[in-house]
Amino acid sequence: MSEDSDTTQARSRLLKPARPSEDQVRQLNDLSRRDYFPALARLSLFPENRSRKAYTVVRDIYLRFADSWWSKLMDIVELPLSKEERSKLVAEIKDEQKRMKEVELWLKPPEAPLSLDQALKFIKAAPSVAWQKTVMSRVGKRSRPGQPASKRRLALHALDIKCAYPHTSLSEATNRLCPCGRQKHLPQCRDQLRQQIIKLVKFLREHGLISSGSISRLGSGNRLNNSTTPVKYSPNSLHPCNLLF
Numbered sequence: 001m002s003e004d005s006d007t008t009q010a011r012s013r014l015l016k017p018a019r020p021s022e023d024q025v026r027q028l029n030d031l032s033r034r035d036y037f038p039a040l041a042r043l044s045l046f047p048e049n050r051s052r053k054a055y056t057v058v059r060d061i062y063l064r065f066a067d068s069w070w071s072k073l074m075d076i077v078e079l080p081l082s083k084e085e086r087s088k089l090v091a092e093i094k095d096e097q098k099r100m101k102e103v104e105l106w107l108k109p110p111e112a113p114l115s116l117d118q119a120l121k122f123i124k125a126a127p128s129v130a131w132q133k134t135v136m137s138r139v140g141k142r143s144r145p146g147q148p149a150s151k152r153r154l155a156l157h158a159l160d161i162k163c164a165y166p167h168t169s170l171s172e173a174t175n176r177l178c179p180c181g182r183q184k185h186l187p188q189c190r191d192q193l194r195q196q197i198i199k200l201v202k203f204l205r206e207h208g209l210i211s212s213g214s215i216s217r218l219g220s221g222n223r224l225n226n227s228t229t230p231v232k233y234s235p236n237s238l239h240p241c242n243l244l245f
């Protein structure tokens, strides 16, 4: 089988997420305030897409932070807290929000992590000043004209392609994903993508989702490493072979 048809196959295995049905959207409105954002995040902000394996593990990381972040926000809004308890929670919320933003950069362009409309809807649901500020700080800021879009999510797509079809080369992934607009991509295009992939692999390793060996192997070139060292993975981890370009 030629490499070209390999790549075509890889593409066809990566599907778009299903659009939420009207029923699912209607059901969102029946949820309690506490359940609302976690459900919205799963249904609409970062919908499930099992065809994208790398996306799925990064999405899981995001949802863990988002659930905890939201639950603490709700505690501030709904529970009678002492001043001390409140400031402890606020510090935790800020920290989790920072982590969520970092994870979001891998998942989607930085322009719109949360739209203004969505934010206003949340605020209407809970009229607390502290909460309003927190929600508003998550509203996506438009990037300046000419500012390059984050390349991080391209790295995630590259790993999705690699998981869907392991024989994809870095050149093929670059041809498919690089947004430079050239007909023939430059070595720099590949290098940029590789750098982002290395960062993503490091991020996944920090979250215990891949083995430590994958990074040095990924960074050392395009060749498959024949290491036979056994590695333990968590059930949701990505097999390191998937990450070799």
Ligand SMILES: [Zn+2]
Pocket (backbone or CB within 6 Å): 178, 179, 180, 181, 182, 184, 185, 186, 189
């Ligand atoms: Zn390019």
